[in-house]
Amino acid sequence: MMTNLSLRFGKLAGFGLPKKNKLARKKSVSVDSENLKAVGADKGIWLHSAPWRYWMVFLVFGLIFLVIGGRLILLGVSSNDYAGYRLPTQGKVAVDRPEMVDRNGVLLATDIRTASLFAEPQKIIDIDEVLEKLAPLFPGLDMKRLEKRLRSKARFAWIKRKLTPAQQARVYALGLPGLSFTDEPQRVYPQGITAPHILGSVNLDNRGGSGIEKFIDRQIAIEGDGTDGHYIRDEGDGRRIITLSVDNRMQYLMRQELLQAKKKYHAIGAAAIVMDIHSGEVLAMSSVPDFDPLKPKQVLQRKRFNRMSRGVFELGSVFKTYTMALGMEVGKASFRSTYDVTGPIQVGPSRIKDFHGPKGWLNLAEIFTHSSNIGCARIADSVGIARQKSFLKKLGVLARLQTEIGDVATPLLPRRWKRVNMMTIAFGHGISVAPLQFVATSAALYNGGFQVRPTFLKVNKRHNPNKTSRRVISARTSEKMRVLMRLNVIKGTGRGTNVKGYDVGGKTGTADKPTRGGYGPDVISSFISIFPAQNPKYIMYVMIDAPKGIAETGGKKYASVNAVPMTASLIRRLSPFLGLQAKEKDALWFDMEQFADMR
Amino acid sequence: MNGMLNIVMVIATVIVAVVTYQAKFRARALELEIHVLNQTNRSIRNDLTVLRAEQAYLSRPERIERLARKFLTLTPNEAGRNLTGASLLSGREDMESRRSAMQVLEKMRSRDKARVLEARTEAQKMGIATVLVRPLIARKAVPQQRAVSAAQVMGVTHYSRDRAGDAQSPPKEPLEKLRSRPEVPKPKWTYHGGIGDDD
Structure with missing residues (x-):
């Protein structure tokens, strides 16, 4: 048997040489047959099966060698994962947010890398030592809580996130085992507090919580394949940029003006917006008091909310612009129409009154320039409830408006749209709308009649929400509205905004602020303006929340004494950045004759 | 004849093994180099971001x-x-x-x-x-x-x-x-690049 085996192996080694093979086979046959006789097994099977087994063994060994060889190649070629050799990993996966820049490319928000300190409690040798040494470095740290966490069986515990480089160096110097750093991105807003309501804020994990920051989160697949929405441009060098429609300089100036006005009129808040009347780009929008995006506590404070979009207000007389357009659009009112404003209108228990202005019969323009409540109620009455409602609906006043910085507060409408509601809505009461929605829907009244969707991102080839905007009022009505607005600045309540050379048009609004069960003493005073009125490029809205009467305004708190001078000041300061040039003289572009005998 | 062949095969195997390992070590060295370059790239980018932020901060x-x-x-x-x-x-x-x-x-x-x-x-x-x-x-x-x-x-x-x-x-x-103003106002925050890199 032994000889048999050795022979067989010898034969295996000699495989590949047919001549020798044949010889060997002969030999083995003879040996085999002797053995087989002894065992008494069938001769034929062994005779033919022996070479087959050689092949079999060869094949098995061959395969093993192949596998080993293949593995060798794999080890050599493939990455370090197989080699048991690891390169230092690149910290934790932290999401870098795109940079935000203003319409001129000025940096508004970016991520910088900061170190965060964490512990692996199981690797710490002496917990007391760690606590003792860390305590003086981080005075604000809750040591008891930290001790509890370090003594627990956790594998990971944050100690302090987002350290300054100096703190980090000091922790390094301690040389404590079990403590490590990880790279974390930290959002910074290099412009300081200029547009927090637009930019929004991020949480500790660098996720967007509000404003454009939140919009960005909806746009990027944070953990996924990294495909960005088309608003975020990849610069190719690792920078990703989202370009906002705002102009940083205007934003700054507007906020300064608002802060001044708020202080001057002892108001609880103030807000303003400048929007491109055709493209819907918001060039500057501010609401004070606002918040520091790096102070999370402030972000949620009620008084710091965005008055432009997150709150609804009864806006008052600025709403009369809708009523004027409605009357003219349905053909019920024209510049020649006259209305009786002699006495108050009694509708059920309510009484609609005028507090100032002439009595008797007024024409359309006079109703507008004297801001007559009775007149507007009469115009609405001549049009009717259904048409008023459908007109406002068509303009987009009644539905919820969505923007990149989040949903605009839903308008508050009367539960049942009765005759009295129709009349009060005609002069801006009994309906509450967010100022941003008011501005956006008003744009159509002056820009030739096209609906405008407001946007906070720069309009370009890829992003133009108003590319296919639909007509909502006729061009004729729009032109007449521009005349009325200009007229109100020349002769009416908006006289203070007649900044020379800019052809401003506008309408004041002073609305009583509702309190529980009626109206309180406070007002919302506001001013909506367009410029240049002949062919408007921009629409601006300014509002002051609860201004007080001061000596300069003669103790009054009407829009004409606070919102109007504020608008004028804003136009003066912003116009150089709007690319508008003051004309030497304000030319009259409409027939003033027809308004010659206006009261 | 048989023995010769075996020897040739063994030598060939050794040569192949040596070449493979050399290739592997070279690949590993290259990988390290790539890693170092990537790290440098990353840190320069970080520095650039910081500088851009600083520039924006100073020109606000x-x-x-x-x-x-x-x-x-x-x-x-x-x-x-x-x-x-x-x-x-x-x-x-x-x-x-x-x-x-x-x-x-x-x-x-x-x-x-x-x-x-x-x-x-x-x-x-x-x-x-x-x-x-x-x-x-x-x-x-x-x-x-x-x-x-x-x-x-x-x-x-x-x-x-x-x-x-x-x-x-x-x-x-x-x-x-x-x-000629002697003292330069201190920036609100400074950045020392590179400290944050660890494994």
């Missing part, structure tokens, strides 16, 4: 305004103070200054950023407000100008002809004061 309108009020005898810009080419020329009677004003305007329309900047300094020397020039810079000359931050332009808009109507050169005294 609020600071520029504060500094302008402190060191320059200029008033805030407002409506009606912006000049066009025509109005620029109208105040200049002699041919010489008309021509130089024209040249400055022409230069400002250039597509070359350096020329625009040069023209701007000249305009400043002539006491010309460069408000209306800004859109030119933004739209035509340098579409995505970042070198000149808009805030800096804003600083320039404070230049204007004085009320008497005479061209006014930039005030010398306060500028010198600015230059």
